[in-house]
């Protein structure tokens with residue numbers, strides 16, 4: 201329901217950012233339906249997985265490096281506050297998602313109500329790190345009071361679409377996400393992290409057949 205509500209903001213001739221994950225999937229499927237019925241949009245995927253899904257639906261695509269601005273992006277989140285702060289990157293797509301969000305005029309997050317929190321941080325903060333900087337980045341995260349665990353999938357080190365690693369960083373409940381976001385940005389070798397602060401226009405939360413919308417103040 202949240203995905204269908206979000207897709208109502210998509211108009212003919214828009215450039216649309218396509219998020220990544222099991223929630224964004226529903227929005228991409230709906231955009232595919234509308235494109236098949238004649239909607240004229242061009243889309244920017246936030247991951248290789250989303251790119252492949254969009255191609256399978258014949259959704260016209262643009263390369264991220266060729267785009268100056270994006271009208272609407274629909275993406276998911278791993279945690280959110282009603283103040284529109286997010287943790288993203290549970291699926292490892294955080295870097296492209298952050299570039300796309302930063303280029304986007306209306307960033308719409310769609311999520312299940314169970315992801316709503318008072319304070320971010322129960323979900324570990326994904327930090328994408330250039331492999332050479334792994335040990336240094338772990339030291340720096342520890343110096344900030346966190347612990348960092350190298351993400352693995354099926355027993356193998358998880359490698360992002362950009363050929364980097366993910367550290368899942370635990371800082372406990374985060375009192376000042378904007379400050380932590382800046383501190384993580386200062387670590388050499390960190391490409392991006394999953395704290396999305398000041399990037400979201402609205403969050404649409406699905407509850408069964410109903411939705412609740414949180415707007416930027």
Ligand SMILES: O=C[C@H](O)[C@H](O)[C@H](O)COP(=O)(O)O
Pocket residue numbers: 219220221222223224275276277278288289290291292293294297
């Ligand atoms: O890297 C993945 C993205 O940030 C997703 O938007 C996030 O992990 C939420 O995914 P899902 O909708 O599958 O819970």
